[in-house]
Amino acid sequence: MNVLLINGSPKKDGNTRLALNEIATALKNNGIDSIIINIGTKAVQGCIACNKCGELGRCVFKDELYENIRENLANCDGVIIGSPVYYSAPNGSLCAVLDRVFYSCSNLLQYKPGAAIVVCRRGGASAAFDRLNKYFTITNMPVVSSQYWNNVHGLMPGEAAEDxxxxQIMRTLGKNMAWLLKNIAQGALPVPEPEEPIATNFVRRS
Ligand SMILES: Cc1cc2nc3c(=O)[nH]c(=O)nc-3n(C[C@H](O)[C@H](O)[C@H](O)COP(=O)(O)O)c2cc1C
Incomplete structure (x- = not known):
């Protein structure tokens, strides 16, 4: 079994990576492999709401970051997304690619356990954490939790090692993810039969 870890920091060896490494070690110690994708420092294409993904089953843009995430989603059993907190939110570049991934790849994501982690100096962790969890809870994904909300503190790269x-919250999350994946693999009842989707909005036309 394999978990995809996404490092949403432009720093590939910053505090977010440090926190994800702690999870990766806990997963490994519990028999689960993982792979890390860094979003990197290049400009990231956002969603342009063309809705072509509905026809194509994938995003119209073929940038390396999107392709890499998409390919690894197909082969993973669970997903953990990590982000530094920027102005009380996840990194905008991360949200840019995640909007496209979740809009166009829900078939590769649904029913796979997901979790978010955030790293900040002092404040805004809960808001950023909530924002990332919204991706899972609109995609039929079981959300894996830990012993506390999933945040680690640190400013300069490496400082998170002192938290x-x-x-410990990261290690517990890794263990809980491993536990859930093994349970799913062992028992696995078929996923629930979906209803025909109903889409409503609040604009009434007479
Ligand atoms: C543009 C920007 C905005 C930030 N906003 C916040 C913030 O709202 N709250 C906070 O506590 N830290 C904030 N920080 C600090 C980072 O979250 C912190 O340095 C974190 O450890 C970076 O993780 P990384 O090393 O993985 O990039 C901000 C940093 C940057 C660059």
Whole structure:
């Protein structure tokens, strides 16, 4: 079994990566492999609402980051998304690619366990954490939790190593993800039969 870890920081060896590494070690210790994708420092294309993905089953844009995430989603059993907190939110570049991934790849994501982690100096972790969890909870994904909300504190790269409680939260999350994946693999009842989708909005035309 394999978990896809997405590092939403432009720093590939910053605090978000450090926190994800702690999860990767906990997963490994519990028999689960993982792979990390860094979003990197290049400009990231956002969603342009063309809705072509509905026809194509994938985003019209073929950038390397999107392709890499999409390919790895097809082969993973669970997903963990990590982000630094920027102005009380996840990194905008990360949201740009995640909007496209979740809009166009829900078939590769649904019923796979997901979790978010965020890293900040001081504040805004809960808001950023909530924002990332919204991707899972609109995609039929079971959300894996830990012993506390999934945040780690640190400013300069490496400082998160001093947040003992934060790292324990990461290890517990890794163990909980491994536990859920093994349970799903063992028992696996078929996923629920979906209803015909109903789409409504609040604009009434007479
Ligand atoms: C543009 C920007 C905005 C930030 N906003 C916040 C914030 O709202 N709250 C906070 O506590 N830290 C904030 N930070 C600090 C980062 O979240 C912190 O340095 C984090 O450890 C970076 O993780 P990384 O090393 O993985 O990039 C901000 C940093 C940047 C560059």
């Amino acid at each position: 003992a409680e934060g790292l």
